[in-house]
Amino acid sequence: MADAPSGARLANYTTLRVGGPARRLVVVSSEAELLDCVRDLDAKSEPVLILGGGSNLLVADVGFDGTVVKIETSGVDVQTSSCSGAILSIAAGEDWDSLVVRTIEEEYCGLEAMSGIPGLVGATPMQNVGAYGAEVADSIGTVRTYDRHTRQLRTFAPADCGFSYRSSRFKIELGRYLILSVTFQLRLGSLSAPIRYPELARTLGIEVGRRAPAGEVREAVLGLRRAKGMVLDDQDHDTWSAGSFFTNPILDANQMAALPPDAPKFPLPDGRMKTSAAWLIEQAGFRKGYGDGAAQISSKHTLALTNRGSARAADLVRLAREIRSGVQSAFGLILVPEPVLVGCQL
Numbered sequence: 548m549a550d551a552p553s554g555a556r557l558a559n560y561t562t563l564r565v566g567g568p569a570r571r572l573v574v575v576s577s578e579a580e581l582l583d584c585v586r587d588l589d590a591k592s593e594p595v596l597i598l599g600g601g602s603n604l605l606v607a608d609v610g611f612d613g614t615v616v617k618i619e620t621s622g623v624d625v626q627t628s629s630c631s632g633a634i635l636s637i638a639a640g641e642d643w644d645s646l647v648v649r650t651i652e653e654e655y656c657g658l659e660a661m662s663g664i665p666g667l668v669g670a671t672p673m674q675n676v677g678a679y680g681a682e683v684a685d686s687i688g689t690v691r692t693y694d695r696h697t698r699q700l701r702t703f704a705p706a707d708c709g710f711s712y713r714s715s716r717f718k719i720e721l722g723r724y725l726i727l728s729v730t731f732q733l734r735l736g737s738l739s740a741p742i743r744y745p746e747l748a749r750t751l752g753i754e755v756g757r758r759a760p761a762g763e764v765r766e767a768v769l770g771l772r773r774a775k776g777m778v779l780d781d782q783d784h785d786t787w788s789a790g791s792f793f794t795n796p797i798l799d800a801n802q803m804a805a806l807p808p809d810a811p812k813f814p815l816p817d818g819r820m821k822t823s824a825a826w827l828i829e830q831a832g833f834r835k836g837y838g839d840g841a842a843q844i845s846s847k848h849t850l851a852l853t854n855r856g857s858a859r860a861a862d863l864v865r866l867a868r869e870i871r872s873g874v875q876s877a878f879g880l881i882l883v884p885e886p887v888l889v890g891c892q893l
């Protein structure tokens with residue numbers, strides 16, 4: 548376990564590049580260290596913030612008055628068999644996109660449509676990370692955790708993870724579960740999972756529901772993501788974000804009927820509809836590039852709020868509030884932020 552210099556600014560650890568100092572920041576590189584560290588802090592009732600890649604966090608300018616535990620654990624264990632496919636047990640601190648690359652190289656399919664998402668494996672169950680018609684809930688076998696309430700290790704099967712669109716029990720009970728490792732169960736083969744997302748299918752020149760070589764799916768996804776500023780790039784302020792800032796609203800039939808007839812609708816298995824937060828934001832008058840200079844909507848993607856270089860957390864919060872209240876006035880819907888807000892609120 549290593550202590551970072553005291554007063555480490557969290558702006559240096561988050562992709563939005565905002566956030567004031569942590570009282571203390573420790574880096575843990577083994578699971579034993581991670582558990583010892585969190586147990587010890589909990590015993591002293593010290594505030595703890597678990598930090599992965601910092602790509603889904605908006606930290607206040609005052610910083611975090613407690614200990615930030617930065618996870619750098621490592622370990623990949625792969626078991627394959629012709630009947631159960633590949634079972635990969637991955638430490639929380641492993642980089643997500645490197646895992647995706649490895650699965651494609653070793654011909655385990657299922658993660659390819661989630662190429663290019665920043666962050667670490669341990670955070671993926673938190674908001675049931677997903678993109679282009681895939682989500683980790685489709686591929687997770689188990690999530691191994693330390694329950695900070697009961698002080699016990701606890702392993703969850705997918706049915707007990709409470710996975711839903713951009714959510715899980717781990718996000719709902721934020722801070723309770725420390726995710727130690729995640730097991731993925733993947734099919735053997737070089738072809739992708741069936742492509743569910745029309746834009747991706749069009750890019751690949753196939754019909755929705757067909758498969759394509761997983762490497763080609765990755766390249767197509769990365770191309771689409773780059774065009775939207777959704778692949779991290781130090782030189783491109785459109786990627787100084789937390790990805791999508793608002794989730795797409797899930798609506799019942801009455802709420803959907805109250806929207807204009809041309810509002811996008813995507814039916815969900817439970818009978819409700821998902822609509823597009825980006826569409827609502829644009830129709831409420833907030834276009835790409837909207838903002839005051841320091842914090843702006845990305846010039847490539849309406850859903851990403853970005854730091855143009857000098858933004859503080861307060862600038863991003865102000866912009867997010869303005870957008871949320873504009874959408875509420877126009878449509879009566881309250882947008883929900885996707886990133887975890889630390890020390891600030893909308």
Ligand SMILES: Cc1cc2nc3c(=O)[nH]c(=O)nc-3n(C[C@H](O)[C@H](O)[C@H](O)COP(=O)(O)OP(=O)(O)OC[C@H]3O[C@@H](n4cnc5c(N)ncnc54)[C@H](O)[C@@H]3O)c2cc1C
Nearest residue numbers: 597599600601602603666667669670676677678726789790
């Ligand atoms: C450019 C860009 C594009 C993105 N695209 C997508 C996308 O397509 N789809 C998508 O779903 N998301 C996307 N995101 C959001 C983000 O990358 C994911 O949510 C990612 O999984 C966050 O991982 P992280 O390691 O950076 O988590 P962090 O930001 O470090 O943490 C996020 C939350 O999880 C908690 N946490 C992290 N690790 C653990 C752990 N091991 N145990 C317990 N709690 C933990 C933290 O305390 C925090 O509350 C994007 C972000 C950016 C910047």
